[in-house]
Amino acid sequence: MADYGREYVVNKTYRSSSDATKDQFQKWLNGPIDNGIRNSGGIRSITNPDTGKREFLVFVSDSGASQTQNPWEDVINMEEGIVRYWGDAKARHTPHPETATGNGWVKDDYCRTYAQNDRPNAPPVLLFEKPESGKVTFRGVCIITDLRIERHRDNGETVVNYLFELAILNANSIDLEWVHRKARTGVDVGGPDAWNRWVREGRIQRYSIYKDSIRSKEGQDPEGREADLLEDIRERLDDPNKGEKLEVLIQFLMEGLKNFSNVELTPESGDRGVDLTGQVDLFSDRPLRGVDTKIEFKAQVKNRGSSISGKELSRLASRVDDGEIGLFFTTSHYTRSAQRENLSTYPVRLFSGGDLVELLFQTDLADNGKLTDEVVEDIHEEVG
Known part of the structure; x- marks a missing residue:
């Protein structure tokens, strides 16, 4: 038998x-x-x-x-x-x-x-x-x-x-x-x-x-109070032509995290697909003598409801130099083909609308399902 x-x-x-x-x-x-x-x-x-x-x-x-x-x-x-x-x-x-x-x-x-x-x-x-x-x-x-x-x-x-x-x-x-x-x-x-x-x-x-790393649209979208926060971001930071207000929010978010440093917005006239630059420290809690533990990053930000395609990821990836990483933030989601292409080809990390609001809830930039009035005022003041 x-x-x-x-x-x-x-x-x-x-x-x-x-x-x-x-x-x-x-x-x-x-x-x-x-x-x-x-x-x-x-x-x-x-x-x-x-x-x-x-x-x-x-x-x-x-x-x-x-x-x-x-x-x-x-x-x-x-x-x-x-x-x-x-x-x-x-x-x-x-x-x-x-x-x-x-x-x-x-x-x-x-x-x-x-x-x-x-x-x-x-x-x-x-x-x-x-x-x-x-x-x-x-x-x-x-x-x-x-x-x-x-x-x-x-x-x-x-x-x-x-x-x-x-x-x-x-x-x-x-x-x-x-x-x-x-x-x-x-x-x-x-x-x-x-x-x-x-x-x-x-x-x-x-x-x-990579199949276990590919997320569905539903897996990238927030629920409950996180969905309320995402809707609040889209309404109060609505900037369809440039998305600069969301870029400032991401800058504020990074500046509040201790492993990020030197976070700067790129000049509006010549960003070439890069909205933010800076450094992320791999060992911010354990500094080492004589060893550089910081990695340069370039980030792109999209505030919109439609999905992100592989073409948009490739644009950011083409700006990422050797030894750097790319960070892509959106208030929407990434297509399955874009995720597959990214996992096998590009040094880019993807953050969906659900990821973004999850991060924001861990800061003092959001409260009770909304951005705080103070941060919205600061963003508008920054953008002018």
Whole structure:
């Protein structure tokens, strides 16, 4: 009987051993299956013993150190859930990519199911990466999105190979009971939600290591008295053309925090997308002799109701020099695509309307769900 309850967790590393008592790869995958994977090359299959149908494809990418240059480097992009995986025809003595058994399997399954949009019969791809001998890291359950032939010049000779493009689905783990049941019976029950949705609707939900850091619009908007404070800010600091009043409020906020210093508004005529500059001290409570613990920052401020796009974040990021950070404040929220782009590309920290009012409630600039009259008067006086 299978030892159910086992699962593969994305980005977790497991033992691959010839000792069955220690093996967490071949032994775990095969379980009670007679036609499971074998100790072979990069592409393997798990086949239904009664029908001969490949219920799963298993791709193993070898990322271990090599003494020679490898022209067939796989690309596993966990940030965006994208994979470029080279087939098994990686030698000059392989005249045609289909000569490699694994390549033939994948081409047949792709053309028969994926390319025909026959999703219920398409075999999921279980992707592993081999960082070193005796270890495999699970990278997720995938679907095949494209297949094409590529040529590479190696020592003056042309090598032909398949290049498979995969989408890593948005699943944190897979239950081995799903693998074993589907492989033995063909019944697809117990798979991850992202796989089930793709089979049912054709919708691809890609995995991203940043997904837990991406906030919804609702997650960025305030509630209760914090929502009242945000509405008060929009009404009393309404400045649609320039937003300078909110910039002054952010300056006051920073000046009240002990780890910020030298906070200044940039000249209105030439800010080039930067509204505030200053320094933030990493160890303001623990000064160090001879070590500069301050980081220069550049900040942009937007007082509006519409969302912030990646284009606006890139504008600030282009002004941030090496060793600096960017700070972006808005009374609205950031789109999901802007957050993904920022997390993977820019040295910018994002503060939504909800974050802003949460900070203000921890100062004496706000009281009872509103900005104090004193701070509003000071802002108007500062702006003139």
